[in-house]
Amino acid sequence: MDPLIIHDHYEIDYRHSYAEDSPFFVGLSKGKLLGSRCTACGYTYATPRSHCMGCGAPTAWHEMPLTGRVHTYTTCHYGGEAFLKETPFTLILVEFDGADTLFLSRLKGVEPDAVRIGMPVVARFAKTPAFKVTDVWFEPGE
Amino acid sequence: MRPVYVISGGITKFAKAHPDKDFRLMVKEAYDYALRDVPKFSKDMIAGAVGSYFSDHFTRQLKAASMAQDYLGLCPKPSKRIEGGGATGGLCFQSAWEAVASGRMNCCVAFGFETMSRVNTWKGNEFIALASDTNFDFPVGGFYTGYYAMMVRRHMHEFGTTVEQMAMVSVKNHMNALYNPYAQKAKRLTIKQVRESPMVATPLTMEDICTMSDGAAVCILASEEVAAKVCNRPVKITGVGSGSDAMRMADRPHGKVILLPHERESDYAHLKYPGVHSFRGGRMAAKLAYQMAGIRNPIQELSFVELHDAYTSSEIQTYEDLGLCKYGEGGKFVESGVPFMPGVDYGLELPKQGRLPVNPSGGLLACGHPVGATGLMQAVFAFWQLQSTIKKHLGNDKLQLKKPTRGLIHSHAGTGTYITVSILEAV
Numbered sequence: 001m002d003p004l005i006i007h008d009h010y011e012i013d014y015r016h017s018y019a020e021d022s023p024f025f026v027g028l029s030k031g032k033l034l035g036s037r038c039t040a041c042g043y044t045y046a047t048p049r050s051h052c053m054g055c056g057a058p059t060a061w062h063e064m065p066l067t068g069r070v071h072t073y074t075t076c077h078y079g080g081e082a083f084l085k086e087t088p089f090t091l092i093l094v095e096f097d098g099a100d101t102l103f104l105s106r107l108k109g110v111e112p113d114a115v116r117i118g119m120p121v122v123a124r125f126a127k128t129p130a131f132k133v134t135d136v137w138f139e140p141g142e
Numbered sequence: 143m144r145p146v147y148v149i150s151g152g153i154t155k156f157a158k159a160h161p162d163k164d165f166r167l168m169v170k171e172a173y174d175y176a177l178r179d180v181p182k183f184s185k186d187m188i189a190g191a192v193g194s195y196f197s198d199h200f201t202r203q204l205k206a207a208s209m210a211q212d213y214l215g216l217c218p219k220p221s222k223r224i225e226g227g228g229a230t231g232g233l234c235f236q237s238a239w240e241a242v243a244s245g246r247m248n249c250c251v252a253f254g255f256e257t258m259s260r261v262n263t264w265k266g267n268e269f270i271a272l273a274s275d276t277n278f279d280f281p282v283g284g285f286y287t288g289y290y291a292m293m294v295r296r297h298m299h300e301f302g303t304t305v306e307q308m309a310m311v312s313v314k315n316h317m318n319a320l321y322n323p324y325a326q327k328a329k330r331l332t333i334k335q336v337r338e339s340p341m342v343a344t345p346l347t348m349e350d351i352c353t354m355s356d357g358a359a360v361c362i363l364a365s366e367e368v369a370a371k372v373c374n375r376p377v378k379i380t381g382v383g384s385g386s387d388a389m390r391m392a393d394r395p396h397g398k399v400i401l402l403p404h405e406r407e408s409d410y411a412h413l414k415y416p417g418v419h420s421f422r423g424g425r426m427a428a429k430l431a432y433q434m435a436g437i438r439n440p441i442q443e444l445s446f447v448e449l450h451d452a453y454t455s456s457e458i459q460t461y462e463d464l465g466l467c468k469y470g471e472g473g474k475f476v477e478s479g480v481p482f483m484p485g486v487d488y489g490l491e492l493p494k495q496g497r498l499p500v501n502p503s504g505g506l507l508a509c510g511h512p513v514g515a516t517g518l519m520q521a522v523f524a525f526w527q528l529q530s531t532i533k534k535h536l537g538n539d540k541l542q543l544k545k546p547t548r549g550l551i552h553s554h555a556g557t558g559t560y561i562t563v564s565i566l567e568a569v
Binding site for chain 1: 278
């Protein structure tokens with residue numbers, strides 16, 4: 001007998017707290033990019049992290065510059081189902097002066113073939129925040 | 143810790159879908175194959191089991207390993223599930239090793255499976271991407287191929303690695319698999335065909351990336367006493383190591399290289415490590431496994447490697463993490479022909495062909511990657527290779543190396559968040 005195959009739908013709404021990372025998302029709504037700086041060793045993360053990975057001490061919020069450089073990049077022609085309709089899109093890791101780590105974001109307003117490592121980029125913010133990390137993206141800068 | 147041996151193994155055919163078999167039956171097939179291979183072994187000797195599968199999303203069944211445990215008739219013996227992303231199978235293997243090495247069990251079954259065919263490929267990619275930070279990485283366009291594409295773009299920038307070198311990995315692994323009937327996607331390819339296949343995330347094409355699979359694999363691990371009683375050619379596990387790294391690639395440090403015994407600090411005077419071009423967790427896993435196995439120079443002391451080539455790029459990156467060549471030389475390493483099989487015509491100029499074959503089985507690129515089974519599949523191939531029983535199990539001996547003494551298996555999760563390295567030796 002051929003196997004019997006049925007279709008089964010599954011959907012969930014989550015109540016999701018950003019908890020200690022909440023100020024980062026509020027920051028985006030105010031046009032600020034908040035990283036974290038260790039209060040003990042001074043290591044500076046370009047992402048929220050309330051305790052230092054190196055020494056374990058608490059970090060303080062640290063306002064990042066809104067300009068940086070492309071550390072690496074890719075243009076995705078396929079993606080997870082949630083993002084398929086947005087393809088092709090370009091992902092970059094941004095490096096900033098004064099930060100020890102990078103930041104993952106989208107690069108917009110540039111042809112994929114024109115993206116280069118080291119390219120200056122500038123942060124742009126959504127006018128109407130969705131309180132998601134996609135409230136910020138980057139465009140080519142000076 | 144006491145010595146631990148692999149005494150048997152089994153694999154199901156990896157395939158895009160097995161709608162005629164659920165995960166329990168797939169595991170049972172691999173398990174029965176393993177039992178048939180050691181006729182003197184009896185089920186009473188099994189003290190317990192460790193089950194592995196990656197995703198509850200794919201399986202749509204929590205505690206699925208319990209269902210495999212009862213299907214195998216192993217209740218009420220001890221059991222647990224291991225999950226660690228892409229390294230799930232490798233972690234399962236090491237968990238079974240721990241059970242026997244510690245003396246808790248004289249014999250432990252490691253079984254793993256994945257049923258990825260239950261959703262379409264792009265939904266599957268979305269599930270896999272949920273194994274990246276869901277606050278900061280996933281929403282930006284969560285897609286593992288995109289993450290690996292960014293890593294290799296940086297590798298190319300730092301070291302001059304080329305897309306043609308990456309394509310050579312694809313040619314090698316797909317062609318090795320022509321001789322492996324368990325593989326899902328064996329084929330003859332050229333560098334040109336790899337580059338001309340559809341672009342997925344620049345610079346990675348369809349043929350640079352492994353596929354989703356349904357499949358299962360089983361390994362039986364035992365103490366020296368049990369192994370001597372039931373198995374003519376057991377294989378000894380002489381080294382076990384694992385490592386980890388930060389979930390968000392963006393958070394990785396740019397510091398100093400973790401050195402292996404044959405390397406010097408001056409080799410890497412200007413390299414900022416691991417950044418996003420290398421896997422620090424893989425290097426840590428290799429260092430620990432080599433230390434335990436007494437390996438000083440892996441390129442000279444290993445007979446073959448089965449490593450986690452989810453991407454052609456990650457195979458090149460992993461050569462370096464494992465110290466098969468220096469950091470930055472992975473592209474040249476594949477070009478030299480060292481990781482190719484001897485005696486296979488790849489249609490390429492390979493001056494040092496076959497010195498240290500990597501992924502004789504065809505790896506994930508060609509075998510497929512049913513996540514929970516993958517690391518165990520590597521262990522089974524390594525076991526057969528070291529037993530010199532490839533012909534018996536694959537029906538041909540094209541992939542059988544001549545008198546291999548020591549093999550390395552490597553299992554890898556996320557963007558390098560959990561990595562295992564285990565060393566197996568012929569006795």
